[in-house]
Amino acid sequence: MAVGSAAGGTPPYSYHWFDNSFTSFSTNDTAFNLSAGSYYLEVTDANGCDTFSTVQVIAPQTSLSGSPQVYGVACKGDSTGMIVGDATGSWAPYKYYWIDNLGDTLRSTTYKTARDTLSNLISGVYNLHVYDAQDCFVSYAISVGEPATSLSIDSISVVETIACYGDSDGSARMFVSGGMPNYTYMWDSGETGLIAQNLSSGYRHVSLTDDWGCTVVDSIYIFENLEIQPTVSLVQTVSCYGNTDGIVTVSSTGGVGSNIFFWSTDPVGHTNNPDTVSGLAEGSYYVTTQDALGCEVVDSIYVSEPEPLAMQATALSWISCFGADDGLAYAIGQGGNMPYTFTWSSNNQVGDTINTITPGLGTVTVVDDRGCTANDTIYMYEPELLEIDIDTSLTIWPYCIGVNSASLTSVVLGGTPGYTYLWDDNSVAPQLTATASHLLAGIYTVTVTDARGCTASDTEDIDSTTNTMNVIIDSLTLMNISCFGDNDGAVNAITTGAHAPYTYQWTGPNGFYSTTSSISSLYAETYSVTVSDTNNCTVNTSINLTEPAALIFTTLSSTDATCLGACDGTVEINLTGGTAPYMGHAQDNNTGNTLMNLLSGDSLFGGVCSGDYTISLSDARGCSSELLVGGNDQQTIDATDTIDVAVNPNLCVFIFCYGDSTGGVALDFSIYDTSYSYNWYEVNDPSTSLGNTSQIMNLGAGSYVIEANYLGCIATDTMVLTEPDPIQITGVVTHLLCNGDTDGAIDANVVGGTISNTGYTYSWSNNNPATQDINNLPAGSYTLTATDSLSCESSKTFTVTQPDELEVTIIETSPFVLGISALTGGTPSYSYVWYESGNNVGTGTSYIVSSNGTYSLEVTDANGCMATSNNRVYNEPSSIVDGEEVSFRVYPNPFREEATVDFGYTVKEGTISIVDIYGKIIEQHEVANINSFVITNKDKASGIYFMKMETDSKNIFVKLIIK
Incomplete structure (x- = not known):
């Protein structure tokens, strides 16, 4: 549609519309039913004036679409369905009209650019009308689906109850149906399989979720046996420290069946299982209480013992005097079990305190209330017999007649120190010390009393004989003068006898005087000494000190070195005085270096190199020499010949490869002399000759020396042969x-x-x-x-390297359970995926078969290497019979209360075993002369079981299902 309007000119106006080919198709101001394209309008006024205008009619780029998206009802019967309308194309914005299958409008929207959603829907058919901005619309009939049947946990059966209280090894299995496969499982133990195997006791909850997110929840009760509760009691503690007479006992409740006990004191394999054990030492003991199912609880008890019985005996007072037997001592005990009894080995006296102890080492024994004993020893000291002796070796005699210079000294043995002394030298004021002095010749008695009042005495007679004083010169420390004219002499006087201390008066040359016993820094001469004691008794003696003659020399002649570099020159010397042997000193006048050699025959200085020298001497005492008046101390040593040798590097052969011995070295022939002798050697092994020619070959890397020798004169040169680094x-x-x-x-x-x-x-x-x-x-x-x-x-x-080939073999490890019989090669660790006819059905090292099919295991190692096992075809039989064909049936199966097994013949003797899906025998019966057997659900959870009938002639194996 296009609308024309005019202004200006002279009304009225006339209109003419033209299409793109300039064909007139309308004379109205408005043109209808236009398709996309260009159109032209001519407007003419009342005077015939006209004008043209152009209009462009455009069409949308894409057609209108609602693009509905359907989300079905998650759980059958719910109202969780949803439809999302997402309009695109034509002209935005859009309007949405939602209508149910009865024609009722459920929802409508005003113009909007975003999508629109209809939610909370039950299953059924819904209509959607989408309008654009030009009221163009599209319609959709949409079906919201739901699962055909409700998602259901049909049942949960206990596979295995909990044998031991507190364990988490219960197992249960779900049976499910309905909803939309695939299913996911979530047990409250965290397990995600159809079967949960790590359940604790109590109500265990599990949720089942189908592929559409519908979830149902159920629970099952997992039973566990009563907790084993042992009570351990102490019957008797250990009587004495270190004994083994403790007794403990145990009783228990709970568990299944009769409980037995295993003590930590039992030896390996011990089966006595007593409830009471004896002969125990101090310590902690453990007892394991085990019920009929093997469930165990460990408890412990501590068997105490008293502290070690000990005692200490202490002397309060020692025996006063030798032989008195009046020692006093007491004893105390600790540890053990009070009260105590003390018995003394001294006279077998009883009590904790005794005052008639005899001398020496005694024993005290303590006995506690439970008969434990301990000992201690006590040493009762008896003082030695008190004795006093006047020591004649310490007696000082009167040196000069009539002088009271004598003294006596007593020595005390035994008794008890602090001693007191009493001499009978003076009745008014006797001397009271160990030594009595200022005594005249006579007879004297001394009496000593010790700290405990014991006494002893001794008597000595001294006469008036004078004790001689001796003075000697110590030869060990006597020092004569070492070198002529020195003053390093020394003398020491040793005095014995008489009455010390002594005084000394030394005299010598040039007014020398000294008052000490030792004198030093002396010249060669005679020295005299007068020694006096405190009683003015005197002794005189003297000593003469000597010195050696002066060391005087002069050089007489010299001999030259044989060649330059040969240090074999000599100097002849004439000398007198000093002390042999002598050392020659040759100082080079140019370098200042000094050569020192012992003189041969006291006159020949050898081993001198060429040069100008100043000669001097020293003797054995280190005394220096003096040049003879008018003598000569200068000598020159000449060398008549020289030698030279060199290696020519241009003639050397170098080494190309590491470790080879292809090198060679050669002399420089420009200085080669046939009168020389030559020798080659390696620098670190001069004792091993490598040759004496002008060139040597077949050498490895190293430093090589050529040595030239002429009349004992030697010259050397060195060449280094290198080699490349090793490849x-x-x-x-x-x-x-x-x-x-x-x-x-x-x-x-x-x-x-x-x-x-x-x-x-x-x-x-x-x-x-x-x-x-x-x-x-x-x-x-x-x-x-x-x-x-x-x-x-x-x-x-x-x-x-490569790992061993990864290979895996599977077998049926137990009825309806597949497992690994061999897994070799590859690189640990491994992951496992089970397949049934190519479909992934599980993981892990084993798989419980739930349906017939062909099974295999795919193993992947740590490096991603894969291996597939052999195929295992599983066809679940209703029964397996070894031997002749028989008529065999179980009815009903599945069953709730009981089922009858009809063998079809009379079993004379056999064994019936009921086995769970894990291969564990949970029930077993010995039967004879029967043709049928009734199986009940007593003590069995709902689930899958197997019955095995074993006879001499055949074995029957059948699956049972308990609802």
Whole structure:
């Protein structure tokens, strides 16, 4: 549609519309039913004036679409369905009209650009009308679906109750139907399988969710047996420390059946299982209470013992005097079990305090209330017999007649110190010390009393004989003068006898005087001493000190060195005085260096090199020499010949490859002298000659010396032969992750040797490329040989390894359970996926079969290598019979209360076993002469079981289902 309007000119106006081909199709101001394209309007006024205008009619780029999206009802009968309308194309904005299958409008919207949603729908058919801005519309009939049947947990059966209180090994299985497969499971134990195997006791909840998100919840009660509750009691503690007479007992409640006990004191394999044990030492003991199902509870008890019984005996007072037997002591006990009884070995007296202890080592025994004993010893000291003796070796006699210079000294033995003394030298004021002094000749008695009042005495007679004083010169410390004219003499006087202390008066040359016993810094001369004691008794003696004659010399002549560098010159010397042997000193007048040699025959100085020297001497005492008046101390040593030798590097042969012995060295022939003798040697082994020719070959790297010798004169030169670094090959090996792969690689690195711009050349074994690195390798050994620019070679072998081939075999480990019989090769750890006819049905090392089919196991190792097992075809039989054919049936099966097994013949003797899906025998019966047997659901949870009938001639195996 297009509308024209005019202004100006002279009304009225006339209108003419033209299409794109200028064909007139309307004379109205408004043109209808236009398609997309260009149109022209001519307007003419009353005077015939006209004008043209152009209008462009456009169409939408795309057609109108509602694009409804349907979300079905999650759970049958719910109102969780949803439809989303998402309008596009034509002209926005859009309006949405939602209508149910009865024609009632459920929802309508005003113009909007966003999508619109109709939610909370039950299953059924719904109509959607979408209008654009030009009222163009599209309609849709939309069906909202729901599952055909309700999602249901039909039943939950207990597979295994909990045998031991507190464990989490109960198991249960769900049976489900309805909803929209696939299903997901969530037990409150965190397990996500149809079967939960780690359930604790109580109500266990599980949710079932189908593929549309519908969820139902159910629960089942898992039973567990009563808790084992032991009571451990102490019957008797250990009587004495370290004994083994403790007794404990145990009783218990709970568990299943009769409980038995295992003590930590039992030896391995012990089966007595007593409730009371004895003969126990101190410590903690553990008892394990075990019920008929093997459930265990461990308890402990501590058996105490008293502290170690100990005692201490202490002397309060020692025996006063030798032989008195009046010692006093007491004893105390600790530990053990009070009260105590004390028995003393001294006279077998009883009590904790005794005052008639005899001397020596005694024993005290304590006995506690439970008969435990302990001992201690006590040493009762008896003082030794008190004795006093006047020591004649300490007696000082009167040196001069009539002088009271004598003294007596007593020595006390035994008794008890602090002693007191009493001399009978003076009745008014006797001396009271151990030594009595200022005594005249006579008889004297001393009495001593010790700290405990014990006494002893001794008597001595002294006469008037004078004690002689002696003075000697100590020869051990006497020192005569060492060198002529020195003053290092020394003398020491030793005095004995008489009455010390002594006084000394020394006299000597040049007014020398001293009052000490030792004198020093003396010249050669005579020295005299007068020694006096305190009683003015005197002794005189003297000593004469000597000195050696002066060391005087002069040089007489010299002999020259045989050649330059040979230090074999000599100097002849004439000398007198001093002390032999003598040392010659030759100081080089140019360098100041000094050569020192012992003189041969006291007159010949040898081993002198060429040069000008000043000669001096020293003797054995280190005394220096004096030059003889008018003498000569200067000498010159000449050398008549010289030698020279050198290696010519231009004639040397160098080493190309590391470790080779292809080198050679040669003399410089320009200075070669046939009168010399030559010798080659390695610098670190001069004792081993390598040859005496002008050139030597076949040498390895090292430093080589040529030595030339002429009349004992020696000259040397050194040449160093080098070699390249060794060619060293290293590399990084990429090993195979899976057996049989061919993606191994070796990244090699080569250093050393001698290389040019072209580098090394490479050669690999096994016909591999002549490159530094090689790839796409199977397992095996590969040897690389690298050659440098001088054709030196080095080789190294690399090994590419692979794991053993991954292989797995599965078997039926128990009825309806598949497991692994062998898994070898590959790289741990492994992951497992079970397949039934190519469909993934489970993971783990075992799989419980729920339907007939062909099963296999795919194993993947840590490197991603995979292996598939053998196929295992599972056809669940109604029964398996070994032997002759029989008529055999179970009815009803499944059953709730009981089922009858009809064998079809009379079983004379056999064994019936009821086994759960894990292969555990939960019930067993010995039967005879029967043709049928009734199975009940007593003590069995709902689920799948197997009955096995074993006879001498056949075995019958059938699956049972308890609802």
